[in-house]
Amino acid sequence: MRVLITAGGTREPIDAVRFIGNRSSGRLSAALADAALAGGHSTTVIAAAVAVPINPAARRIDVETSAEMMKAVLTEFPAHDLLVMAAAVSDYRPRTPAAGKIERSGPITIEFEPTQDILAAVGRIKRPDQRTVGFSLESAAVPQRAAGKLIAKSLDLIVANPLATMSSASIQPILIYPDGRREPLPVMDKSQFANELMSRCIQLFA
Amino acid sequence: MRVLITAGGTREPIDAVRFIGNRSSGRLSAALADAALAGGHSTTVIAAAVAVPINPAARRIDVETSAEMMKAVLTEFPAHDLLVMAAAVSDYRPRTPAAGKIERSGPITIEFEPTQDILAAVGRIKRPDQRTVGFSLESAAVPQRAAGKLIAKSLDLIVANPLATMSSASIQPILIYPDGRREPLPVMDKSQFANELMSRCIQLFA
Numbered sequence: 001m002r003v004l005i006t007a008g009g010t011r012e013p014i015d016a017v018r019f020i021g022n023r024s025s026g027r028l029s030a031a032l033a034d035a036a037l038a039g040g041h042s043t044t045v046i047a048a049a050v051a052v053p054i055n056p057a058a059r060r061i062d063v064e065t066s067a068e069m070m071k072a073v074l075t076e077f078p079a080h081d082l083l084v085m086a087a088a089v090s091d092y093r094p095r096t097p098a099a100g101k102i103e104r105s106g107p108i109t110i111e112f113e114p115t116q117d118i119l120a121a122v123g124r125i126k127r128p129d130q131r132t133v134g135f136s137l138e139s140a141a142v143p144q145r146a147a148g149k150l151i152a153k154s155l156d157l158i159v160a161n162p163l164a165t166m167s168s169a170s171i172q173p174i175l176i177y178p179d180g181r182r183e184p185l186p187v188m189d190k191s192q193f194a195n196e197l198m199s200r201c202i203q204l205f206a
Numbered sequence: 207m208r209v210l211i212t213a214g215g216t217r218e219p220i221d222a223v224r225f226i227g228n229r230s231s232g233r234l235s236a237a238l239a240d241a242a243l244a245g246g247h248s249t250t251v252i253a254a255a256v257a258v259p260i261n262p263a264a265r266r267i268d269v270e271t272s273a274e275m276m277k278a279v280l281t282e283f284p285a286h287d288l289l290v291m292a293a294a295v296s297d298y299r300p301r302t303p304a305a306g307k308i309e310r311s312g313p314i315t316i317e318f319e320p321t322q323d324i325l326a327a328v329g330r331i332k333r334p335d336q337r338t339v340g341f342s343l344e345s346a347a348v349p350q351r352a353a354g355k356l357i358a359k360s361l362d363l364i365v366a367n368p369l370a371t372m373s374s375a376s377i378q379p380i381l382i383y384p385d386g387r388r389e390p391l392p393v394m395d396k397s398q399f400a401n402e403l404m405s406r407c408i409q410l411f412a
Contacts (some may be wrong), residue, residue, distance in 0.1 A: 011227075014226065017294070017369065018227070018229075019228070019229070020220065021224070022225070023224075076249060088223070092310070092314065095313070100369075101345055102297070104320050104321075104323070107318060108298065108317075109300070109316070109318070110316055110318060112315070112316060114311070114313070117310070129308070137223065137307065139307055163222050163306075163307060
């Protein structure tokens, strides 16, 4: 299998030195790359800002912004069988980043615009022989929103996580499938979960 | 000498997962801590987000936001002889961070307020036996702004750097002193510069 994994958190520039980032460590994606490589799968990692090393046996493409991540994913996806979209992509970016450095003065207001939805774009070019897996970070206990995203983006599996998952070493996910089936998993560390998830991904091709 | 060094870039939360960060790597501060420890000085590092390891022989205090950094600096400064304020502290923070996660929808506007100026606050409690060193990231070639900060914040030395210094391995600084003296230094790597700067700091006590 040719596996494409996105990793880390995108950064959207506000000016020459500041950006909007998020708390994704890339730890789960790094574990997923390990699990895919251990399974003998050819693995590509598209990495935004990550705080952990990525297995050097993976082919690695570095990006910074959500727009760069989108371009890399749409370029790479056709040559892969499975996409696991584990990166934390900014939903918003400053509408007009400043060229220099904004100096401290009085209060300022910054306008943000939504970024493009990468998984929705992937859903539009997805072939019947390809599978896609998404993640949904949920503030609420009941993952209604995740189930909606699964359908809207033509995903084959979505992992609903509580907010606390981000930057944590462990995860307590619920897997949701297009037929409505929900598979709650116990709390486990991210490398255990990576192995569980890779085995579910292989079953998606059955 | 008891040396207090601030390191890395502060993060200001926008909501539960997003923050405003900056491109500071903490590399220069890590090199300064190494130089101070090598000189036999008792060294405390107040570290915001850093991308590099800090010498474990330093006493380390971890912080996230500019407000936490300010509190730690004002608490620690009285017990130190020298403060080198090498961290990149956010000048702005969202006025009202959201408790949960802002979901993607239409354009949004976020209001930012200036953060408190840590070096200005330090200047107000500084004793005659203490020395303070600041940094100024300059978009322009002529460091007028840096000279103004030096006076306004009662610094003993300010390092004016071009914007490109941040997240770079090298630095091409101009040192500016209260008597108006300017000492331009050649391009050097950050560990060389750390040694140069520590030797200038010791001279400040002469």
